[in-house]
Amino acid sequence: MSTLLEAYKNNPLQLHHLIPVDFHSLRAVPESHVWPESYNFRPSPSDENFSIPIVDLADPNVKDIVGRACQTWGIFQVTNHGLPSGLLEEVESAARRLFSLPTEQKKKVLRSPGGATGYGCARIAPFFPKFMWHEGFTIMGSSVDHARVLWPLDYKHFCDVMDEYQKHMKTLAHELFLTILNSLDLSEPEKNWAAAVYDSESNALQLNSYPSCPDPTRTLGLAPHTDSLLLTILHQCETNGLQTFRDGFGWVSVPRVSGALTVNVGDLLHILSNGRFPMVCHRAVVNGTRHRISVAYFYGPRADSVIGPFSKLGFPRYRTLTVKEYIGIKAAHLGEALSLIAI
C-alpha cells in the first residue's frame, strides 16, 4: 500500500491541479479547458477487422487467446468474468451518488496535495497545458473515513459496495494475471515466483466522472496516458468514451459491450514482458448529453517487489528496479518514465 502513497508524497500537487471546477455551473467550456485541435478527439473511422478483442473467459483456449490479445493490442474486453449480477450496476449508482453531491460537500474529502485517496482532479493534470473535463475519487482499501464525512448518517452502503467490488476485482485481476503468466514462455520456477511475489497488494479503485459537456469536441475527459501498475480492469458504465492509441492507425474507440469489462496492460506488465506486450496509451472523451461514469481498478505488486523483464524473454530492454522506484519516476516524469529506465 505504501507504494503509491510514498511516491505521491514526494511529488505534491498544487491546489489548482487538485480541485475540479464546478462543472454543473458551466454553460460553455472555459478557455482553461479548451484543448488544442492537434488532440483531435474523433477516433479514426471504425473498421470491423480492426477492433479490440473480446475474450470469453470460459473459453477452453483462454490462455492462448488472452496471450494473443496482450501481444497484439494490450487491451481487450472480457465476458464471463464471474462478477455477481447487479454489482456493476451497484458500483455505478454508488459512484453517481457521490459525484452528484454539491461541490462544497465533495471538497470536504479533497485529496491532500501529497495524498493518494479522496476527491480531486486526475493525478496527471500537471503534465498537460489544459484542464480535463473530469473529477475523480480514489479509494485504497477502506473508503469509510471519507464516506463518513460525505454521508455521516448513511455511509455504510457506499462502503459495502466498494469493499465488495474491490474483493471481486482482486480475484479477477489475479486470475487474469496467472493466465497471462501462463501464456508467456516462462520456466516453471519463474512463473511460480512471479505469481507469488506479484500478488496484488498495491491496488487502487478510481471512480471517474465526466459531466455532460456543452461542447465535447473542444475538451478532453482524460488526457493520453498509460496506467502504471500491472493490469487495469475498467468498467465503462453506460456511455462510451474510452479510446486507445494504435501505432500507424491513430485513436481507436473501445465501445462498451454490455456486461463486459475492459482489461489493459499497465507499465509494470509491459516491463515484465520485456516489451512483448505493448504500452497501452489511452484517453477518455466526453459526451454532450450524458454524464459518463467509469470505474477503474488498478492491480499491482507490493511496493518493495523488484521488477524487471523475465529472463526467458530475451536481452532485457529495461533495467530492474523496485516498484516503489518506478512509481516515483512515473509521478515525476509521466510519459517519459519508461524511456528513463530503458537499457
Ligand SMILES: O=C(O)CCC(=O)C(=O)O
Ligand atoms: O474513463 C475511462 O474510460 C478511462 C479511465 C482511465 O483511463 C483511468 O482511470 O486510468
Ligand SMILES: [Fe+2]
Ligand atoms: Fe487509464
